[in-house]
Amino acid sequence: MTHILIAISFVLFFVQCERDQKRIIAEKREVKAKNETQPVRSAADRDAADDPAIWVNPENPQKSLVVGCDKNLGISVYDMSGKELSFFPVGEINNVDLRDGFDLNGESIVLVAGSNRTEDSPSQNSICLFKLDTKTGKLASLNDIGIKTNLEDVYGFCLAKDQETKKFYAFINHKSGIIQQWELYATDKGGVDGKLIRSMKVDDQPEGMVVDEELGYLYVGEEDKGVWKFSSKADGDTKGELVANSTESNPEIAFDIEGLAIYYQPKGKGYLIVSSQGNNSFAIYEREGTNRYLFSFNVVDGDVDGVSDTDGIDITNLFINDDFPNGMLIVQDGRNTEDGERLAQNFKFVDWRDIASLANPPLLQDNKFYPDN
DSSP: OHHHHHHHHHHHHHHHHHHHHHHHHHTOEEEEOSEEOOOOSSOTTSOOEEEEEEEOOSSOGGGOEEEEEETTTEEEEEOTTSOEEEEEOOOOEEEEEEEEEEEETTEEEEEEEEEEOOTTSTTTTEEEEEEEOTTTOOEEESSSSOEEOSOSSEEEEEEEEOTTTOOEEEEEEETTSEEEEEEEEEOTTSOEEEEEEEEEEOSSOEEEEEEETTTTEEEEEETTTEEEEEEOSTTSOOOOEEOTTSSTTSTTOOSOEEEEEEEEOGGGOEEEEEEEGGGTEEEEEESSTTOOEEEEEEEEOSSSOOOOSOOOEEEEOSOOSTTSTTOEEEEEESSOEETTEEOOOEEEEEEHHHHHTTSSSOOOOOSSOOTTO
């Protein structure tokens, strides 16, 4: 009798698991982009656009800017209409990020930085650094050859500001799985340099990374395994833990794992957004606790074409304009089309309200809170 009861229990367990999987699949939703940037400068048949970052103008949010990399040529800066304002031909920049409030010898600047892998260049495998002119959208280099790493092939990248020490850090990774943390500082000559603080490791190729600055976590996407969670502190534990339901056990995740972004909300709440490139979807996890998986969604055709093969993403919860009053998600589009014609890749803008409304009750939408505000 005991054996029969055990067998029945196993059957019921697997039936429930199958129901849970079907429920998760049924919860996938769709949204449409409201706007998009001009195509990057590389040819339409090149894999080029990769990673975006958004700067929210605190005085006039409608004058906010988007920085995006063309990983064959350099970095573009766009306004909120998607128009390219400037282009810096720095070379093969794979990932890019920015942070406001960096102290450059008494001047508070918007720091833009990225992973430079330009072959046969003095800047190969370096962290390149720029000052963003928030009025013109132009970039000015802060280090002629960048911060040279000892990595053979730099790849993913992100910036962070420690909310306790107020120090700025760059995180950069290598295809072998190595992740380095560099402390950034201003030089006497008006530039920016850095020193290596510590290293971490995942088993295989990572790329997308993001730091939850309020809670002190670094999230790293190992492309064919899932999302890892590390301490982002300079003296933190270098051992990571795999985020549940970011692996192939979740039927809505299809590798590669690519872009990662944080939608901040008060009291440690909010969301971790993950690009699941293999099925052109985006997964949403809670920031707090064990990062509970909520649901996945796609960005489909509308007035702006849908997105596929997404690499980098970024998000803000802050007010931008009437189209994006509670923030916006920016995603790279690996197959950009217009009237059936294939164009060079670009970046799409999605209204957070549309994403939030996919849940019942809707996801949180506080548009004022942000760490360090």
